[in-house]
Amino acid sequence: MxxxxxxxxxxxxxxxxxxxxxxxxxxxxxxxxxxxxxxxxxxxxxxxxxxxxxxxxxxxxxxxxxxxxxxxxxxxxxxxxxxxxxxxxxxxxxxxxxxxxxxxxxxxxxxxxNEAQKKQWLEPLLEGKIRSAFAMTEPAVASSDATNIETQIVRDGDEYVINGKKFYISGACRKTCEIMIVMGKTDAENPNRYIQQSQILVPMNTPGVKITRPMKVFGYNDAPEGHAEVIFDNVRVPAENLILGEGRGFEIAQGRLGPGRIHHCMRSIGAAQRALEAMCKRANERVVFGRPMIKQQSVREDIAKSVCEIEQARLMTLKAADKMDREGNKAAKDFIAMIKIVAPNMALDVVDRAIQIHGAVGVSQDTTLAHAWAGLRTLRLADGPDQVHMMQLGRDTAKRYE
CATH class of the missing domain: 1.10.540.10 (Acyl-CoA dehydrogenase/oxidase, N-terminal domain)
Incomplete structure (x- = not known):
């Protein structure tokens, strides 16, 4: 490339x-x-x-x-x-x-x-007039395996009735959030675990949708979007709000997560790059033990390691993006998994070094470092924990040598 x-x-x-x-x-x-x-x-x-x-x-x-x-x-x-x-x-x-x-x-x-869904919800989102949320994660089950989701979506005439509890639903706390895409089960008894789920559009003002609290992330509430705990109590929406059809939820989730994962990685590299720049500025300006911090060998090593690691992750991200463009998201799944493992961990390490070089101010509200660290640490869980990506990547890699 x-x-x-x-x-x-x-x-x-x-x-x-x-x-x-x-x-x-x-x-x-x-x-x-x-x-x-x-x-x-x-x-x-x-x-x-x-x-x-x-x-x-x-x-x-x-x-x-x-x-x-x-x-x-x-x-x-x-x-x-x-x-x-x-x-x-x-x-x-x-x-x-x-x-x-x-x-x-x-x-x-x-x-x-479908065309009606695009007209009602996609167009205002594309214009930036409203915000949205994606409701998948549940506190009672291991939600990184989407087949575990327990929220019920039951057909009743011309409507679906939704019951369940979700949490860490990013964006749902914001008052301009008008629509959620909710994942749940329409056919929980189907022997094929991958067609039990469906996804459905649920307007935030629907009766029975209850935001019980904002979940914090290492003490941050991440306002204005927040990460809501949401209860669905006999929530009724029109049957035409179902996306694609019953049993297509897992398929939609897989199609959604590929690009989302690499976007997170791209932004992580930006966060790491900014932390590196802050680290260098601090090292050049701060005097410790009678001389500029940049004269300390350990500080130079931290900067050097950070430069190398950011560039490695950047190149891996570009390679994954290139493969997605040329061969499609499915063909690039191994590279997407690799960078989802590598980028947040890399960025965490770089931000941690920057915090160390800044001393007490690094953990304060006077720099962006502490909040960046909290967000990046959470990213090791978002869109699938590291362990899930490593499990699948290891399995698929080994298969090639059977």
Missing amino acids: NFEYSEKVQGLLEQVRQFMDEHIYPNEKTFHDQIEANPWETPPIMEELKAKAKAQGLWNFFLPKEYGDYSPGLTNLEYAPLSEEMGKVMWASEVFNCAAPDTGNMEVLAKYG
């Missing part, structure tokens, strides 16, 4: 960097101040920045070209450096309408939704 970015991508990358420099980095404090004042409201600065980005055409970078006018037509490989740049600020992706879980939900609706 060619590791040089095309002229088109270089131009977009320069635009994104300029936008970050001019509008996002200077407003980080404003964003957090507004969140503290109204935790579950979209902060006014976000809407202001989204309007600016949209006006400049810096919008929906993630969406494949087959989805028409809403997409700039980038490949996964072309999107990778843009996502990395956005990943340097935890909330920046939303400014460009490229934030999870909306990206995955938009891909699901674009790929599997």
Whole structure:
């Protein structure tokens, strides 16, 4: 593969960097101040920045070209450096309408939704007018195996009735979250475990949908989107809200998670890169034991290891994206698993070194490092724990040598 970015991508990358420099980095404090004042409201600065980005055409970078006018037509490989740049600020992706879980939900609706579902939910999501959530994880079962999901989706005439409990439903706490894609079982007794599940659209204002609390992540509530605990108590939605058909939920989940996993990895590399830059700046400025910290051998080694590890992960991400573009998500599953294992662990190590070099301030609210560490540590669980990816990758690798 060619590791040089095309002229088109270089131009977009320069635009994104300029936008970050001019509008996002200077407003980080404003964003957090507004969140503290109204935790579950979209902060006014976000809407202001989204309007600016949209006006400049810096919008929906993630969406494949087959989805028409809403997409700039980038490949996964072309999107990778843009996502990395956005990943340097935890909330920046939303400014460009490229934030999870909306990206995955938009891909699901674009790929599997019918025309009515696209009109009602996909279009406002593509325009950035509403937010969404994906309700899969449950506290009572090991949800990394989607066949374990216990939420019931039962047909009753022209409606489906939903009962169950979910948690860590990212985005559901936000007041502008209007729709959830819910995964549950429509045929729990089917001997084929992979066609027991279905996915269905559930508007947040449906009677019986109860957000009981926001789940915290290492003490952070991750406002304004949050990670909700949600109870579905005899929730009734029209039968036409079912996506694709009964028994297709596992298939949809697999189609959704491939791109989502690599997007997380792209952003992780951006977070690691920003931590490296902070590490270098601190080492050059801080004086310890009578001389600049950068003169300390251990500090130089930490910086050197971080540079190497970031570049290794970046190249692996680009290779996975390239294979997805050329051969499809299924053919690239091994590379997606590899980078999902490697990137969050790498970024955690880099951020940890940056925290160490910053000392006490590294664990405070005065840098972005502590919150970045919490988010990256959680990413080792999100979209499948490390152990699941390693189990499947090890199995598939060994099979080739039977």
